Amino acid sequence: MGNIILEAKSISKKFDERNVLNEVSLSIEKGHFIAILGHSGSGKSTLLNVLSTILTPTNGEVLYNGKSITRYSKREIANLRRDKIGFVFQHYMLLPNLTVRENIFLGAEKRDVYEHDKTDMSEIEKLSALLGIDKYLDEYPYKLSGGEQQRVCIARAVAKNPEILFCDEATGALDKDNSINIVKLLHEIKKKFGTTIFFTTHNREIAKTADRVLVLEDGNIINDYMNDEIIEPDAMAWGI
Amino acid sequence: MKLLYKHIKKDFLAKKTMMAILSLFLIGTSFLHYFVHFSVDKNLKIYRNLDQSALAENELKFINALEINKVLIRNMSSAMIVVFLLILFLFLTNTIKKNQAKVGLLQSLGFTTWDIARHTFTLLSVVSWITALIGAFTGFFGSSILISAYKKTYMVESLSKGISFAAFIYPFAWASLIDIVTLIAYALSANKEAALLMKKADSSAGKPGFVEKFIGFFKMKGGYKYKLTLKNISELFLLVTAIVTFGIMFVLSVSLLLSSREIMGSQREGREYSYVTEYDEVRNAEESTADEGNTDIVPPDSAGDISYYLRYNAAIDHDGEKISYNIIGTDSNNELFSLYDKKHNKIDLSNEPGVVLNPELAENYGIKVGDKLSIEVNGRAVEIEATNLARNAGIKSMYISKEKLAALMDVDNAAYNGVWSNASLDESASTLYEDKMEALSRDQTSNKASAIINQSIGVATGCLLIFLAIFIGLSGNTESILIFDLLGYDNKKINSILLDPYLIVSNIIFFLSIPICIYAARKIQINTSFATGDYMPFQVSGFTIVYMFVILNLICFLVRAVFTRKIKKIIEGEKQAEYLSEW
Numbered sequence: 001m002g003n004i005i006l007e008a009k010s011i012s013k014k015f016d017e018r019n020v021l022n023e024v025s026l027s028i029e030k031g032h033f034i035a036i037l038g039h040s041g042s043g044k045s046t047l048l049n050v051l052s053t054i055l056t057p058t059n060g061e062v063l064y065n066g067k068s069i070t071r072y073s074k075r076e077i078a079n080l081r082r083d084k085i086g087f088v089f090q091h092y093m094l095l096p097n098l099t100v101r102e103n104i105f106l107g108a109e110k111r112d113v114y115e116h117d118k119t120d121m122s123e124i125e126k127l128s129a130l131l132g133i134d135k136y137l138d139e140y141p142y143k144l145s146g147g148e149q150q151r152v153c154i155a156r157a158v159a160k161n162p163e164i165l166f167c168d169e170a171t172g173a174l175d176k177d178n179s180i181n182i183v184k185l186l187h188e189i190k191k192k193f194g195t196t197i198f199f200t201t202h203n204r205e206i207a208k209t210a211d212r213v214l215v216l217e218d219g220n221i222i223n224d225y226m227n228d229e230i231i232e233p234d235a236m237a238w239g240i
Numbered sequence: 241m242k243l244l245y246k247h248i249k250k251d252f253l254a255k256k257t258m259m260a261i262l263s264l265f266l267i268g269t270s271f272l273h274y275f276v277h278f279s280v281d282k283n284l285k286i287y288r289n290l291d292q293s294a295l296a297e298n299e300l301k302f303i304n305a306l307e308i309n310k311v312l313i314r315n316m317s318s319a320m321i322v323v324f325l326l327i328l329f330l331f332l333t334n335t336i337k338k339n340q341a342k343v344g345l346l347q348s349l350g351f352t353t354w355d356i357a358r359h360t361f362t363l364l365s366v367v368s369w370i371t372a373l374i375g376a377f378t379g380f381f382g383s384s385i386l387i388s389a390y391k392k393t394y395m396v397e398s399l400s401k402g403i404s405f406a407a408f409i410y411p412f413a414w415a416s417l418i419d420i421v422t423l424i425a426y427a428l429s430a431n432k433e434a435a436l437l438m439k440k441a442d443s444s445a446g447k448p449g450f451v452e453k454f455i456g457f458f459k460m461k462g463g464y465k466y467k468l469t470l471k472n473i474s475e476l477f478l479l480v481t482a483i484v485t486f487g488i489m490f491v492l493s494v495s496l497l498l499s500s501r502e503i504m505g506s507q508r509e510g511r512e513y514s515y516v517t518e519y520d521e522v523r524n525a526e527e528s529t530a531d532e533g534n535t536d537i538v539p540p541d542s543a544g545d546i547s548y549y550l551r552y553n554a555a556i557d558h559d560g561e562k563i564s565y566n567i568i569g570t571d572s573n574n575e576l577f578s579l580y581d582k583k584h585n586k587i588d589l590s591n592e593p594g595v596v597l598n599p600e601l602a603e604n605y606g607i608k609v610g611d612k613l614s615i616e617v618n619g620r621a622v623e624i625e626a627t628n629l630a631r632n633a634g635i636k637s638m639y640i641s642k643e644k645l646a647a648l649m650d651v652d653n654a655a656y657n658g659v660w661s662n663a664s665l666d667e668s669a670s671t672l673y674e675d676k677m678e679a680l681s682r683d684q685t686s687n688k689a690s691a692i693i694n695q696s697i698g699v700a701t702g703c704l705l706i707f708l709a710i711f712i713g714l715s716g717n718t719e720s721i722l723i724f725d726l727l728g729y730d731n732k733k734i735n736s737i738l739l740d741p742y743l744i745v746s747n748i749i750f751f752l753s754i755p756i757c758i759y760a761a762r763k764i765q766i767n768t769s770f771a772t773g774d775y776m777p778f779q780v781s782g783f784t785i786v787y788m789f790v791i792l793n794l795i796c797f798l799v800r801a802v803f804t805r806k807i808k809k810i811i812e813g814e815k816q817a818e819y820l821s822e823w
Contacts, residue, residue, distance in 0.1 A: 054347070093341065098243065098246065
């Protein structure tokens with residue numbers, strides 16, 4: 001139990017009387033890469049959003065490190081997001097009027113030391129080098145390709161060294177090579193920092209790289225299994 | 241947090257047109273405030289501290305004018321700030337809605353809505369302080385105009401510029417109102433969960449709104465254009481506010497300008513005399529002429545044409561309020577003074593069974609012809625019917641036949657205490673009518689000088705408001721325009737579908753709002769009349785409407801040109817897809 005980072009207890013979510021999530025319960029262990037698999041409208045993004053605190057469940061509760069966060073105040077939730085949770089979005093969501101460096105730093109924990117605190121800035125540079133975007137740090141996002149922008153988005157999420165990283169269709173807008181690179185990067189982050197990663201996708205090949213797979217349909221988990229044979233991202237059979 | 245502020249600052253400052261117009265609006269308002277206060281506060285303080293009983297009439301009038309100007313500017317700046325806050329609220333709600341995905345993202349990064357709102361109002365407060373400073377600077381120098389007008393009008397010397405601390409701080413305190421409006425806008429527009437903000441999920445999206453239902457109800461031809469153009473009710477509301485505000489300001493400023501001319505014209509009409517002689521006590525014309533020993537009065541035969549009249553102080557009891565007036569009894573068969581009704585027909589007082597009113601009583605107090613008036617004439621209560629209105633009645637004067645007034649006051653038919661003549665009858669009691677007119681002219685211009693300047697700036701601000709409202713409205717169609725462009729529509733067709741309806745609607749709102757603008761402007765002018773104690777006849781004509789129509793359409797043309805240039809830039813840069821997919 002001590003290894004459980006996140007728990008969901010009978011969580012449901014309704015939109016306009018329509019059930020999108022039906023009493024879902026699960027426990028997530030620290031350091032796992034969890035793929036949430038399902039087709040469009042299955043409820044996978046809603047599950048991810050509820051687990052990541054950006055959506056409140058209609059019923060049920062979410063526990064973070066054994067503590068219920070469902071009744072947290074807005075400030076407590078904001079602090080949790082700021083300190084412990086990172087997000088990677090399908091459409092990157094980089095602020096166009098800030099440079100790459102500023103976008104990354106916006107996601108960092110110590111926002112108040114923006115004034116070029118050398119330690120923090122060097123951390124950003126190391127991370128950018130790891131993600132292969134160090135040469136774009138002073139550029140604006142519009143100059144970057146989709147894959148590069150997604151790496152900036154990952155850098156922004158990882159800069160604060162979060163305990164959990166939520167990736168919603170993070171490769172949905174990318175081509176094969178970029179998608180493989182992003183999945184590889186995420187696995188490297190998991191290994192290097194011990195980050196727990198949630199990854200929603202409809203791509204079964206990506207799911208094969210995960211430690212655990214949750215399959216959703218009509219707001220229910222219809223399958224929940226640990227991968228016996230985890231494949232390397234390079235070995236994904238893309239396009240099949 | 242500095243990065244969040246940097247992002248918000250860049251985001252808002254990128255909306256150049258909007259920010260420029262909002263800033264100009266604030267600069268105009270704070271300029272008006274400082275312009276008046278720099279010329280009033282210090283001088284009023286000095287004059288109030290003087291022994292009031294020792295002050296000359298012109299100085300007392302000067303104090304009165306300063307106090308009136310303070311009231312006028314307080315009302316004016318308050319009204320403008322209310323309008324500004326309304327625009328700001330609509331601008332912010334529109335901006336937040338357009339940026340809701342960004343708000344959601346910032347929330348996911350650990351910022352609260354409060355953090356975002358706080359940085360937004362910090363930025364807007366800085367802008368409002370800068371505009372207040374500019375207003376203070378320009379107002380300081382501009383106040384010289386008003387000070388020089390005071391010197392000329394009231395013949396007062398050694399006036400200086402100065403402002404009270406409270407008045408100086410006031411425009412800087414507007415920032416706190418801006419803060420409140422910003423918070424309300426965020427609370428209402430960003431009060432959704434981060435995930436829904438990021439998906440730009442709107443629970444009302446797709447459901448027909450008021451405009452769609454309205455157009456659908458009338459089954460208008462080409463109604464789809466209006467559904468596309470007027471999809472946002474708040475933008476429509478802003479447009480209505482802008483046009484009504486502009487209309488009121490314009491009608492009011494034209495009316496104030498013309499009212500002075502009207503007053504001066506009416507005070508010359510029907511007057512063929514050069515001198516007015518007035519006495520404190522009632523005299524008898526027959527005795528005066530027979531009394532050869534009286535050397536004060538030039539006998540009528542040597543004074544040329546003269547006409548005697550009776551004048552008493554009167555107080556009209558109107559709904560419990562006492563209106564101080566003069567009642568003048570005169571004969572119709574004199575060559576020196578004639579009264580005219582609204583149609584310029586001569587009024588024969590001998591045929592009027594009652595009293596002939598000054599139009600002020602009808603316009604400002606609502607007294608109608610046919611009303612029975614309770615009047616206290618020189619302490620004697622009488623009941624007289626109002627039987628006519630004289631367009632050229634003297635200031636604060638009403639008329640009755642001399643015979644009737646003499647009977648009411650129990651004096652002889654030949655009694656008089658005033659004379660109109662073409663020669664001076666009595667050096668100590670006669671006044672050249674031209675001197676009276678000159679004094680009246682000074683009062684007319686001085687009492688309204690700052691009101692007119694304020695109104696003129698109000699009109700300019702109203703124009704800015706319309707520009708802003710139409711620009712916001714057209715900007716709301718940018719996405720639709722780009723989609724139509726990508727679908728292969730040519731510019732002419734796009735303009736006719738998405739831009740022209742907005743301009744047509746602006747004109748419809750204008751025509752529908754004319755009665756409201758006239759009514760409101762008239763009410764404001766009446767209240768200003770009460771505040772200043774001067775009758776300002778409300779003046780509106782077809783030309784006023786035509787001028788407004790032309791100005792409105794010039795603004796529409798200008799906005800359309802600016803907006804199409806902006807769209808052209810996007811299209812020529814082939815950035816349609818980029819703009820449409822902007823998250």
